[in-house]
Amino acid sequence: MTTLTLTTSPILTRPVPGALANIAAVAGRELRDALRSRWFILYTLAFTALGLGVSYVSAASSGGAGLSNFGRTTAGLINLVLLVVPLMALSAGASSVASDRERGMLAYLLAQPVSRLEVLLGKYVGLAGALLACLTLGLGLCTAILAWKGQDTGVAAVLTLAGLAFTLALGMLSVGMLVSVLARRASVAVGTVIFIWLVFVFVSDLALMAGTIALRLPIDQLFLLSLLNPLQVFKMWSLHAGDASLDVLGPAGLYAMEEYGPRLHLIFAACLSAWIVLPLTLAAAVFARRSPL
Amino acid sequence: MIRIENVTKRFGRVPAVDGVSLDVPVGESLALWGSNGAGKTTLLRCVLGLLPYQGHIRIGEHDARADGKAARMLLGYVPQELGFYDDLRAGEALRFFARLKGLRLARSEVHAALANVGLDGHHAKRIRELSGGMKQRLALAIALVGDPPVLILDEVTASLDACGRGEFVAMLARLRGQGRTMLFASHRLDEVTALATRVVMLERGKAIADLPPADMTRRLGAGSELHLLLDAAVRAQAVALLRERGFEARLNGRGILVPVPESQKAGPFRVLAEARITIADFDLVPADGGHTHSEGTP
Incomplete structure (x- = not known):
């Protein structure tokens, strides 16, 4: 090593790495870390196994010999995505920042020439990549096995479902990261997102039903309230994208179809986009001010 | 800089x-x-x-x-x-x-x-x-x-x-x-x-x-610095005891540090022995930055 002074240090002539380069570096490391982790493997295997199970049961219960008609099976897969994907994305986001903080890794990382926003976005992009890989593998394996069995796999339906599931995953990842930034401990963050998941999956539906009966909510308000739950939005959008009919959702679905028609895609897209952007923006604002220690 | x-x-x-x-x-x-x-x-x-x-x-x-x-x-x-x-x-x-x-x-x-x-x-x-x-x-x-x-x-x-x-x-x-x-x-x-x-x-x-x-x-007025490795449960008590006896002891990671004048290097050992506090290991470092000249388990 050569003798160094301020004027001879080679680092003085090197430009400061740009935001995109740093985001890519953090994202790459986060993605590799996630792909090697047990949660990724477990979720992917569980998602695939459940997907195949749902496909088989849906087809068999509709009179077929099982593993038939992927279009019909899509409805079953939507419910599977509703349960598994939010939990997967919320827990991935929840442990991202909080566990690094707990290990002292966050402070070490931020002591490097990287900004807090770059670290947060890098983590987000990396985890989003891991979730995309998980969904692609899960749904891909499911589709491949159905195709191998000689069934109609409906590639367009699978791609649409995968795309919408990924959008939902991005929204839940944002919420998970917001919780992670706010929580002092990873265990608290994970506990909190499990509670949030329960609220989205079960409590909000029950509350909506109870509110409708108790408060005699008009149909338009019922539809607007259902838009507050990203899981409901995903469900409605998936069904709408699948067969352009929401009558399976009852009066609220019929109302939405009649009132908004083709604009529903835009409404659903705006709702899920808000679930992606708003929590992530809030997380960035909190992360910029919070001590990494 | x-x-x-x-x-x-x-x-x-x-x-x-x-x-x-x-x-x-x-x-x-x-x-x-x-x-x-x-x-x-x-x-x-x-x-x-x-x-x-x-x-x-x-x-x-x-x-x-x-x-x-x-x-x-x-x-x-x-x-x-x-x-x-x-x-x-x-x-x-x-x-x-x-x-x-x-x-x-x-x-x-x-x-x-x-x-x-x-x-x-x-x-x-x-x-x-x-x-x-x-x-x-x-x-x-x-x-x-x-x-x-x-x-x-x-x-x-x-x-x-x-x-x-x-x-x-x-x-x-x-x-x-x-x-x-x-x-x-x-x-x-x-x-x-x-x-x-x-x-x-x-x-x-x-x-x-x-x-x-x-x-x-x-x-500092210290000839050497004594590093004592102690069980976590007794570190705070040891520091308090040594301070009562005039040593500027302080906590440090897995043990405590005690600056000691040349003529009082054994002092902290006596204080802790009287209180029946076991010293797992020690290290005596001269204040001039020379190599450790004494280290061991009493």
Whole structure:
């Protein structure tokens, strides 16, 4: 090593790495870390196994010999995505920042020439990549096995479902990261997102039903309230994208179809986009001010 | 190289760093000396941009707050204990942190960087497989990526054993000899005398003295420093007992540190023996920074 002074240090002539380069570096490391982790493997295997199970049961219960008609099976897969994907994305986001903080890794990382926003976005992009890989593998394996069995796999339906599931995953990842930034401990963050998941999956539906009966909510308000739950939005959008009919959702679905028609895609897209952007923006604002220690 | 102007950092209403100002010229090695809670680590964290603060900090020509990324490009940082991702391999860790400094290291460069800190052949080892000393060496290798002109060291030997500590300090002394600017926190006299060209003494967040290492020894009035390794359950009690008997004992990682005059080196042993506190190990370090001349289990 050569003798160094301020004027001879080679680092003085090197430009400061740009935001995109740093985001890519953090994202790459986060993605590799996630792909090697047990949660990724477990979720992917569980998602695939459940997907195949749902496909088989849906087809068999509709009179077929099982593993038939992927279009019909899509409805079953939507419910599977509703349960598994939010939990997967919320827990991935929840442990991202909080566990690094707990290990002292966050402070070490931020002591490097990287900004807090770059670290947060890098983590987000990396985890989003891991979730995309998980969904692609899960749904891909499911589709491949159905195709191998000689069934109609409906590639367009699978791609649409995968795309919408990924959008939902991005929204839940944002919420998970917001919780992670706010929580002092990873265990608290994970506990909190499990509670949030329960609220989205079960409590909000029950509350909506109870509110409708108790408060005699008009149909338009019922539809607007259902838009507050990203899981409901995903469900409605998936069904709408699948067969352009929401009558399976009852009066609220019929109302939405009649009132908004083709604009529903835009409404659903705006709702899920808000679930992606708003929590992530809030997380960035909190992360910029919070001590990494 | 580093200019700290009237920096104050409060936690609630308690000032951890209170109006500290100091300059570290190019090539100087400045030690921040003080007991636990004196504000050494907090001040370093302000320099690194990890904590908000009042006042101004400049690194080279960059403001540490407004131009943090550029300022941190000039720094290599070694923390007290590294909380790395356990599954990452040593070579991968080096490559990752190099990318954050805008560098893509070739395989040969990774090997050379690890060899430079005595980690030859360990590039494929996972972090969890490395000992505490090896992790610190890896942290040093990462800090040196890109040859930054400044090293920030935060009690880097606190978690090392006597042997590992000696080797690590020798490595740092070699780096200092190459003209690198150093700002480090320590409460070990041997480290300060071996590495520092200047010492700033901190007490309750205030800089109370700025002097050469030799003068610090005289000011402390201590001939040696006794490092006692004690069970965690009795450390606080031991410190309290020793203070009652006039020794300036303080907690330090897995044990306690006691500056002792030449004529009273056995004093702390007597105090702790009377209280039936077992000493697991000890290390006596002369204040002039010489090698450990006595070490063992009483």
